[in-house]
Amino acid sequence: GAGVSQSPSNKVTEKGKDVELRCDPISGHTALYWYRQSLGQGLEFLIYFQGNSAPDKSGLPSDRFSAERTGGSVSTLTIQRTQQEDSAVYLCASEIAGGVETQYFGPGTRLLVL
Amino acid sequence: GQQLNQSPQSMFIQEGEDVSMNCTSSSIFNTWLWYKQEPGEGPVLLIALYKAGELTSNGRLTAQFGITRKDSFLNISASIPSDVGIYFCAGRNSGGGADGLTFGKGTHLIIQP
Numbered sequence: 001g002a003g004v005s006q007s008p009s010n011k012v013t014e015k016g017k018d019v020e021l022r023c024d025p026i027s028g029h030t031a032l033y034w035y036r037q038s039l040g041q042g043l044e045f046l047i048y049f050q051g052n053s054a055p056d057k058s059g060l061p062s063d064r065f066s067a068e069r070t071g072g073s074v075s076t077l078t079i080q081r082t083q084q085e086d087s088a089v090y091l092c093a094s095e096i097a098g099g100v101e102t103q104y105f106g107p108g109t110r111l112l113v114l
Numbered sequence: 115g116q117q118l119n120q121s122p123q124s125m126f127i128q129e130g131e132d133v134s135m136n137c138t139s140s141s142i143f144n145t146w147l148w149y150k151q152e153p154g155e156g157p158v159l160l161i162a163l164y165k166a167g168e169l170t171s172n173g174r175l176t177a178q179f180g181i182t183r184k185d186s187f188l189n190i191s192a193s194i195p196s197d198v199g200i201y202f203c204a205g206r207n208s209g210g211g212a213d214g215l216t217f218g219k220g221t222h223l224i225i226q227p
Binding site for chain 1: 118120154155156157158159162202204215216217218219220
């Protein structure tokens with residue numbers, strides 16, 4: 001399909017392990033966002049990529065979190081040494097730069113850290 | 115950082131009733147957005163508001179951008195079962211990017227047939 005895709009859909013891991021979450025944005029969208037949604041909470045901004053500019057990492061909660069975007073398309077969010085409080089839904093969204101404020105969200109990755 | 119207060123947190127209503135929810139902010143936004151999220155899915159944009167005082171409709175949905183730029187409401191008329199979900203407001207400032215993009219905590223809408 002033409003929408004934002006994320007993988008895996010669900011991830012169960014043990015405390016202390018590293019995880020990688022993947023986002024495939026809509027083709028041609030230069031802006032990409034990662035959000036975290038904890039149970040009963042709104043969306044918490046994590047990181048923002050815009051074209052070839054340096055990413056805005058101001059929302060990353062700790063240095064265990066990092067993200068990269070290769071070739072201006074696919075993005076990977078990595079969480080090292082996972083903790084139980086990292087359990088959440090991780091959502092990716094993409095947007096046309098300078099567009100009409102329309103972010104298209106993927107279905108999310110549900111992460112459970114045991 | 116900026117905070118959005120969204121209310122109510124949840125609503126239990128009968129099918130056919132009208133629904134109203136709102137968001138208030140401690141600071142000004144240039145754009146207000148309303149999203150709906152269904153179980154297992156990402157949020158989907160319902161309505162975007164760009165001017166203070168603007169009133170916009172999308173089918174049975176109506177949203178307004180408060181004149182002070184610090185609030186917005188969303189109304190749903192004649193609710194139907196498929197309206198069930200979590201509704202989020204979001205405020206954004208000009209220049210795009212991540213700055214000023216703030217989400218409320220959501221309103222859970224539950225409809226009893």
